[in-house]
């Protein structure tokens with residue numbers, strides 16, 4: 054893929070003030086497609102902001118190269134790159150009107166007044182602020198300020214818009230609304246967005262693809278559904294969504310399927326093999342919502358699956374689902390989220406129960422299982 058942005062083997066280390074070296078970016082490579090919404094997701098300190106700053110030109114790399122539209126940009130200063138950034142703190146000019154804030158970058162470039170008026174007007178309309186051009190920044194709500202910041206970054210028509218946690222200062226409802234608006238805006242504009250967040254739900258909802266980072270490395274780069282259903286490793290499985298991760302060993306392989314045995318001796322048959330061989334250790338990933346009170350719920354013709362039995366140690370009603378924790382002999386506590394609808398009911402603490410795992414709900418992650 055040629056892409057609008059290509060990052061090749063980017064490395065960046067910092068001298069830690071308290072001594073030692075921090076590898077903020079450790080040989081990171083990725084390509085962002087034209088018109089793609091790509092999210093950098095990861096825990097605090099994983100290198101997200103450093104990567105954004107390297108793309109925008111505010112941080113020099115120690116090694117590697119960045120290409121925008123096929124051109125290497127390492128020698129280009131920040132203001133020459135066809136990239137703009139929306140920051141968490143919007144960095145708007147409080148003493149200027151909305152109109153002047155948005156017009157600023159065009160004025161600096163010497164764009165003609167009539168064109169500025171036209172471009173700022175259509176940008177304010179696009180972000181839902183038509184008619185508010187004369188207001189001062191302090192006369193706007195947080196969400197409106199965020200829209201001004203967006204309009205200001207977009208008015209110069211960058212090829213790539215970088216967004217560094219732009220929604221984190223907003224309350225939950227407004228945040229959800231802005232998530233939808235940003236996604237719609239990106240589609241309408243047809244430019245690539247690179248969005249930084251440490252909020253996994255936000256990443257899942259908004260992105261075409263997500264790069265999960267940890268310790269300066271990309272752990273996995275995939276579409277949200279693929280990341281969620283088939284995480285490449287334990288870090289990604291734990292970081293995205295809730296997970297039950299059970300130690301296992303592969304006991305037999307037949308083509309693309311295999312059987313594994315759990316630490317309590319339970320055999321789970323017919324799992325997707327995921328490159329594993331007989332005797333390999335693995336983690337069995339089962340998402341809580343994939344456990345069923347009754348296999349009939351799976352909607353699958355083939356009622357195949359297996360049972361996990363134990364004692365209910367936690368149980369509560371959470372509106373759309375019942376959440377429970379099952380204590381099972383020889384296994385870590387198993388979390389389940391059972392859809393609250395006709396036919397499901399509250400489980401009592403102390404009750405013995407069985408939950409079912411449909412075959413297609415199991416994903417195997419290589420490594421760290423029970424020694425063969």
Ligand SMILES: Nc1ncnc2c1ncn2[C@@H]1O[C@H](COP(=O)(O)OP(=O)(O)OP(=O)(O)O)[C@@H](O)[C@H]1O
Nearest residue numbers: 067068075077096097098099100101102103104251
């Ligand atoms: N100028 C600097 N000097 C020293 N260390 C730095 C500097 N900038 C970043 N770091 C370190 O590099 C690592 C990556 O930082 P970065 O800001 O990219 O993380 P992040 O993923 O954006 O984190 P957060 O989600 O908290 O913003 C961190 O360990 C950070 O402390």
